[in-house]
Amino acid sequence: MKLYNTLSGDVVSFDSTLEPISMYVCGVTPYSSSHVGHAMSYVYFDTLRRFLEFSGFTVQHVQNFTDIDDKLIAAANDEGTSVKEIAERRIAEYFDVMDRLNIARANYYPRATEEIPAIIEMISGLIEKEYAYDSGGDVYYRVRNFSNYGRLGKRTLEGMNAGARIDPGINKEHPMDFVLWKEAKPGEPSWESPWGNGRPGWHIECSAMSLKYLGSKIDIHGGGQDLIFPHHENEIAQSEAFSGESPFVRCWMHNGLLEIHESKMSKSLGNLVTVEEALKFSNPDTIRLFFLSSHYRSPLAYSNEGILAQDRALDRIKGALNLRNADDLNSVFDGSEYFLRFCQAMQEDLNTPKALGIMFDLVREINKSRDENHSINKGQEHLKKMTEIFGLTLEDESKNVSGLTEPLVELLLEIRKEMRVNKNFSMADHIRDSLTEIGFILEDNESGTDWRLKSS
């Protein structure tokens, strides 16, 4: 398995790894609903995990919730409620939609507010080693003391100085120094610390939690490309300065960002589609397929048209999977070579678009083999394994209709069958056309008539 490492700009091999693979994926700040950009990122890392586990690796997967920050405090003030209440509600919502997208749960979901002692311990250690300093209740990280600062984001302190603004009221030694601990303002949630009441700054929670749950050196650390700088840059600075070990992360993985209306989808820009809305428009498998049809490191533009195209593609996969073998079989179509090629594509830095192309080659071969009366069960098994690695649920939403609908449709089909036997085709076609009009697709074949709901 080879994965692209943002830090080195080349590829890391996991083939000889025998120990469990530690994977830390940056989670959300739960101040508002998750959008499809989040979903895309977590679908990619979920697919990576599925493939690693399929390949025989054990994966320790940790994902955080940063459940204390300025925006949560602002949201709580707006709603007249507490930070905790909002965080709890949004985290529950997060799990609901991500579960529906068939994203496997991580082994641990640590929360910043529950890891304050670990955070304080880390900040204290950084102060002791002179990588941080207390400045009137706030604690800052001293970037000049960390020689590799800027390596991940491919920038230098000098280069950044130009555009940086120094907050006049704040006693930073260097404009790029960032806050580890923020002094509490009146009315804000706060915790006791050696530097007075306050709360952790953004960045430190991830360093503290990855150290606590996965150790000082981890295999994979992931997130969106917008986290490269400053978030992950700062994590490296904190973690390596604290532990004295390097590299903190063997492979930094960053997914391209989801775009909408020619710019990235983002909570702060307000140009977003929530996961909830996307699930209302389409279904989990289609949404996963939409993401996986583009390589994880490329940007992807979200559109309803794009989703609908994948919806029809999904029907092809399901169709091949649901085919029944013919009765008299003359030979066996195996399809194992397609599965091998699929895995090879996945091993090339998780090349899901290439793997998907191979999946469709297999779909065609299964259909063709069925037409030619070859046994297709083996081929279908290989296709099924591919869909499992892609995390498709293959749930048949077609039959997910209210109580009376199914027997009524079955009754109509029975009547229509009689008509067809009696060559009353105009009436039979009328039933079919009318059902199609209200969303039921009918397919006549040798064994009778199949029906399903039009998706989306």
Added chain:
RNA sequence: GGCGACGUAGCCAAGUGGUUAAGGCGGAGGUCUGCAAAACCUCUAUUCAGGAGUUCGAAUCUCCUCGUCGCCUCCA
């Protein structure tokens, strides 16, 4: 302004030095069907933003131009 990524058919998207440039959606024609649908078959990029160069050979490497996006402030 600094740094980074990218620009492949009507749309989406692989391919990153060498046989006919994957695959999906859409479109055209055909086979099958009572007719459809589904499936299958054929066709749908002499060409990879534009230009110059390196090479026996480039979509793939180098330089320049144009365009798009991201980061430099909160962000998956």
